[in-house]
Amino acid sequence: MTIVASGPAASTVAPADKGVGPLLRAWRERRRVSQLELALRADSSARHISFVETGRSRPSEEMVLRLAEHLEVPVRERNALLLAAGYAPRYPETPLDDPALGALRDGMERLIQGYEPYPALVVDAVYTVVAANRGITMLLDGVPESLMAPAPNAMRLTLHPEGLAPRIRNLREWRGHLLAQMERQIALHRSDALRELYEEVAAYPVPQEAGGDEPAESVAYFALPMRIEHEGRILSFVSSISTFNTPMDVTVAELAIETFLPADPATAKYLHALVM
Incomplete structure (x- = not known):
């Protein structure tokens, strides 16, 4: 993507x-x-x-x-x-497809491709997916086109009942983590669009049977994983979010790169086997 x-x-x-x-x-x-x-x-x-x-x-x-x-x-x-205060804005807001941001686009593309086969994506301030690698495409296999177009939203893709939510084995925990993350952002930013998105995804129904299951073997995770079913296997990922240091453009300031690293050896082995 x-x-x-x-x-x-x-x-x-x-x-x-x-x-x-x-x-x-x-x-x-x-x-x-x-x-x-x-x-x-x-x-x-x-x-x-x-x-x-x-x-x-x-x-x-x-x-x-x-x-x-x-x-x-x-x-x-x-x-x-x-x-x-009566002064002109200092920071421009350059469209992401502007030629001036060509080096930025190329750099992000190389970065998320470099994480393959691990999933990685780039989102804007309201979680619109602006770039994703093949690892993300793999996880989204089977998600209906209605959630993918015209501009997929990472929160909707994850928490919508027709998105990844039914396949996330610890949905209640992961959902709580994502909603808390959005709450922190709302507290830090004055964003009506982000608040509307939060209210939308927080209202999605959660199946009674969602979450609560544990892996057959006790695994000491170093961070809360997202445990998701893929083709009959349970894959475990922990996410890491990166932003740009001292941005001078509004668009760049609001971009975030999220990577999903294997949380256990079995997940890493499975992902590498896919690209062999």
Whole structure:
């Protein structure tokens, strides 16, 4: 599966009824940082931070970016803060299929192919699959086309009753892990699209018999595995998620590469046998 353009993302728009002060205060409270602590981090004063948050002082563009960095504000929301303060957005949002991101696309393609036969994929901020290798294609064998087009979503593919969910032997545990992951992201990002996706997948029915079975032999997993049935075998994977360091583009900042590594020797042996 080659890299494709992701679906439309939410545009960067500053709330009309809020200036930069209330937005910064909301991010500070979300991060559970006091005005004094933020001031120390940003080489400022608690008094100045208070004035900025109440609108008594207009922060410079540099100060907005400095506070956003120390509050770990996502790149998309840094643009919103700049707009609310009366400045132009600093970070572009380049479509993934733009020629300017050609090197990025090629690099991600080589990276996920390099993980084969282990599954690996690339998703955007709302889990739209923008690239996947043959290991993922193997796991998705038999999933109906309605879930694959026009743009497959990793959460829907995994948790939908017609997707992978019936084949995941520890569905309740894995479902809980995925929903908790989304809850953390919702707490960190202001994303209506992500919240809508969460509400959708959280409402999918869970079969009474889902999960609870254990492997015949006791296996000491080093992380919560996804145990999935494939052609009569139970394969076990643990996932790892990577993002780009110090991204300067909204699109790049919201990409994540997820790899699934074998959680036991039997899974590794089976996957390597497929490519021999």
